[in-house]
Amino acid sequence: MQLALSAQLLAGLVAPLALALSPRTEIADSYDFVVIGGGQAGLVLGGRLAEDTNHTVLVLESGGNGDEYRNRIDTPAYSYFDSLWTTPLNWGFYTVEQPNANDREIYWPRGKVLGGSSAINGLYMTRPGENEINAWQSMLGDMDGAENWSWDSFYSAMKKSETFSPPTDAVEKQADITWNSSTHGSDGPIHASYTGFTFDQVGQWSEACANIGIPISADMYGGSNWGAEVSTSCINPSNWTRSYSRTGYLDPLPDRGNYDVLANAHVTRIIFDSTSNLTANAVEYTPNNGTTKKTINVTKEVILAAGSVGSPAVLLHSGVGPKDVLSSAGVDLVHELPGVGQHLQDHLSATIKWTTDVETAGSIFYDNGSERNNPLFLTYIDSAIAYVNASNIYPTTLESELSTIQSKLTTYAPNTTYENTVLEGYKAIYNTTAQIFNSPTGLVELLFMNSDGNGDVGITAALQHPYSHGRIYINSSNPMDYPVIDPNYLSNPSGMPLPPILRTQDSQPKLTSTSDTSILTTALKLARRLGNTTPLSTNLTAETSPGSSTQSDSDWETWIRTNAGTEYHPSSSCAMLPLSQGGVVDANLRVHGLANVRVIDASVPPIALSTHLMASTYGVAEIGAAVVREFWDGGVQGGIAFSGGSLTNSSSSSSSRSSASASASASGTVEKNGAGGGMAWVRGPSWFWGVSLMVGAGVVFV
Numbered sequence: 001m002q003l004a005l006s007a008q009l010l011a012g013l014v015a016p017l018a019l020a021l022s023p024r025t026e027i028a029d030s031y032d033f034v035v036i037g038g039g040q041a042g043l044v045l046g047g048r049l050a051e052d053t054n055h056t057v058l059v060l061e062s063g064g065n066g067d068e069y070r071n072r073i074d075t076p077a078y079s080y081f082d083s084l085w086t087t088p089l090n091w092g093f094y095t096v097e098q099p100n101a102n103d104r105e106i107y108w109p110r111g112k113v114l115g116g117s118s119a120i121n122g123l124y125m126t127r128p129g130e131n132e133i134n135a136w137q138s139m140l141g142d143m144d145g146a147e148n149w150s151w152d153s154f155y156s157a158m159k160k161s162e163t164f165s166p167p168t169d170a171v172e173k174q175a176d177i178t179w180n181s182s183t184h185g186s187d188g189p190i191h192a193s194y195t196g197f198t199f200d201q202v203g204q205w206s207e208a209c210a211n212i213g214i215p216i217s218a219d220m221y222g223g224s225n226w227g228a229e230v231s232t233s234c235i236n237p238s239n240w241t242r243s244y245s246r247t248g249y250l251d252p253l254p255d256r257g258n259y260d261v262l263a264n265a266h267v268t269r270i271i272f273d274s275t276s277n278l279t280a281n282a283v284e285y286t287p288n289n290g291t292t293k294k295t296i297n298v299t300k301e302v303i304l305a306a307g308s309v310g311s312p313a314v315l316l317h318s319g320v321g322p323k324d325v326l327s328s329a330g331v332d333l334v335h336e337l338p339g340v341g342q343h344l345q346d347h348l349s350a351t352i353k354w355t356t357d358v359e360t361a362g363s364i365f366y367d368n369g370s371e372r373n374n375p376l377f378l379t380y381i382d383s384a385i386a387y388v389n390a391s392n393i394y395p396t397t398l399e400s401e402l403s404t405i406q407s408k409l410t411t412y413a414p415n416t417t418y419e420n421t422v423l424e425g426y427k428a429i430y431n432t433t434a435q436i437f438n439s440p441t442g443l444v445e446l447l448f449m450n451s452d453g454n455g456d457v458g459i460t461a462a463l464q465h466p467y468s469h470g471r472i473y474i475n476s477s478n479p480m481d482y483p484v485i486d487p488n489y490l491s492n493p494s495g496m497p498l499p500p501i502l503r504t505q506d507s508q509p510k511l512t513s514t515s516d517t518s519i520l521t522t523a524l525k526l527a528r529r530l531g532n533t534t535p536l537s538t539n540l541t542a543e544t545s546p547g548s549s550t551q552s553d554s555d556w557e558t559w560i561r562t563n564a565g566t567e568y569h570p571s572s573s574c575a576m577l578p579l580s581q582g583g584v585v586d587a588n589l590r591v592h593g594l595a596n597v598r599v600i601d602a603s604v605p606p607i608a609l610s611t612h613l614m615a616s617t618y619g620v621a622e623i624g625a626a627v628v629r630e631f632w633d634g635g636v637q638g639g640i641a642f643s644g645g646s647l648t649n650s651s652s653s654s655s656s657r658s659s660a661s662a663s664a665s666a667s668g669t670v671e672k673n674g675a676g677g678g679m680a681w682v683r684g685p686s687w688f689w690g691v692s693l694m695v696g697a698g699v700v701f702v
């Protein structure tokens with residue numbers, strides 16, 4: 001028996017969990033929309049698309065529903081102390097050997113459960129900066145749909161997903177938290193708030209940062225994330241549980257009878273119309289690890305939301321991608337799209353550790369500290385952070401560092417493709433990243449950690465805008481085999497000759513010095529300085545890792561190569577870029593060259609963003625859902641519309657919206673394209689922010 005979740009089974013918005021997850025044995029044969037991946041973005045898409053009752057929607061999730069682990073998912077501190085990494089809720093990927101990181105295969109956890117990575121992650125809720133979102137938009141030029149990706153639009157979408165609550169008085173005081181409610185959402189599905197328990201050391205963080213010249217952030221959530229702050233976390237303060245895409249976008253849904261969510265359904269490929277390779281008309285999945293396969297017909301669109309690893313992997317197994325990858329994996333080519341899986345970027349990080357003479361979350365938990373039985377203790381997760389920009393990292397050498405970085409564009413491009421367009425995309429990303437090098441957006445993130453098992457305190461430094469780019473690909477035609485993850489860490493060198501534009505996939509040579517090692521080295525020195533600065537230094541007794549023997553740049557580089565790992569933020573493997581730059585999706589999130597397939601998840605921003613990726617992924621998914629709904633329906637009448645970054649009541653425009661909607665349903669359909677015999681996207685009207693109210697059992701969210 002398969003486990004299926006259906007809104008039909010939900011008696012109301014506050015239906016008991018057991019009812020929401022009642023097993024079903026049947027789903028329909030055909031849906032208007034099939035969403036691949038019931039992770040963070042996938043459940044946003046499923047929930048939003050199902051608001052239009054004229055659509056039928058199915059979400060297929062490879063992992064289970066997670067019920068048997070619900071207490072561990074829900075309890076914030078169990079992110080550290082009872083981690084879901086050891087369970088089937090984690091894909092538990094590894095990268096391939098990283099030649100510039102001591103040939104290590106580096107661990108890459110990812111969520112495999114309803115809610116995806118938002119169910120197993122560290123709960124930080126931070127946001128990207130205005131200038132990097134606008135830089136992303138400017139990469140799109142005059143592409144149709146580019147207007148969706150301005151900061152104003154993105155800011156509105158992130159707010160739309162969020163309900164903000166301030167900290168308790170006690171935590172506000174002890175952790176020295178400041179906030180600005182106007183930069184947050186007030187009635188979205190996901191809670192952003194603070195822990196119910198904190199430590200004096202958290203309260204020392206911002207002051208210590210200020211003492212070394214890192215400003216205390218004035219407006220971390222309103223577009224300028226540079227500076228130190230105690231960030232929000234996705235915690236529901238009414239019951240101190242994790243707020244994630246399942247609790248926000250699935251569990252509370254009212255019964256509309258048009259939405260199914262099928263867990264334990266691994267999508268093996270998208271099936272295209274035999275008369276037209278461009279039109280997806282079915283999705284194939286397996287409920288039992290590949291033993292049997294089933295198909296679901298699709299009448300409108302397939303939407304990939306399988307994440308930065310899963311989405312390119314499904315495209316590749318469906319025959320859409322670089323022809324060299326498909327041919328060596330033994331997958332028949334359906335549509336050559338060289339950018340699939342390329343342009344992968346990740347936040348590489350490393351942590352300096354100190355012993356301390358005060359209690360930490362780790363020592364309380366593991367050594368039966370005095371607060372261990374305080375229920376509020378289990379709400380604690382680390383959240384003191386600082387986004388540090390180039391003026392902090394390079395106070396005296398900023399201009400020369402920037403010109404070194406700029407000069408390297410002409411000397412290096414990653415060796416991951418046979419195709420010039422993908423190299424053009426690499427250059428575009430590199431140039432854009434260099435343009436925001438010196439800006440109010442963080443080049444590096446510093447994070448305070450006090451949950452270490454042996455009671456140590458750590459300060460992590462994490463690259464936010466890496467110059468080393470890698471790729472996701474497959475080396476087998478079996479969709480149950482894990483995709484190959486090669487982030488190409490620390491590969492951006494100084495002084496390498498430009499490889500030929502058309503090249504073979506020979507292995508990347510080992511390098512000696514890179515932009516990324518240089519930035520991370522400098523950031524780690526800053527982190528060490530921070531740990532040695534009052535008031536934080538008052539209770540840090542000795543540096544244990546890397547320790548005082550690590551001093552020179554070359555010492556740091558050696559240590560980084562041996563110790564650096566992921567901050568769990570891979571992105572850009574289905575980059576939103578023009579086809580001429582190896583793009584995978586256009587500005588309406590449509591896969592280039594396919595009639596009715598989109599990608600909507602963390603894999604689409606073309607540049608790594610300076611933030612933990614949840615808030616930005618909610619932003620991508622909310623915008624994506626609105627784009628799809630506008631395409632098919634011209635939005636929804638009588639709802640709430642976004643305008644210029646703020647929520648506005650749309651009643652005054654309801655009559656014009658009515659007529660726009662009527663005309664869209666005639667024109668906004670996927671129609672036969674006479675020339676190619678395939679299907680073509682026909683766009684609806686240009687406004688799209690209308691959304692319907694979800695009402696039931698006294699709860700309203702939009």
Ligand SMILES: Cc1cc2nc3c(=O)[nH]c(=O)nc-3n(C[C@H](O)[C@H](O)[C@H](O)COP(=O)(O)OP(=O)(O)OC[C@H]3O[C@@H](n4cnc5c(N)ncnc54)[C@H](O)[C@@H]3O)c2cc1C
Nearest residue numbers: 037039040041062116117122123124267307310602612614
């Ligand atoms: C350990 C960890 C800690 C993190 N910490 C933070 C944090 O503190 N704050 C923050 O903001 N971000 C954090 N992140 C990052 C953030 O959680 C992710 O970037 C974000 O959730 C990605 O959303 P997504 O929808 O793109 O992918 P996911 O949420 O990963 O969803 C993809 C879903 O697709 C499913 N899937 C994949 N392939 C298939 C297939 N073939 N068929 C069917 N289903 C499939 C997967 O099982 C998964 O459920 C963390 C991530 C991890 C892994």
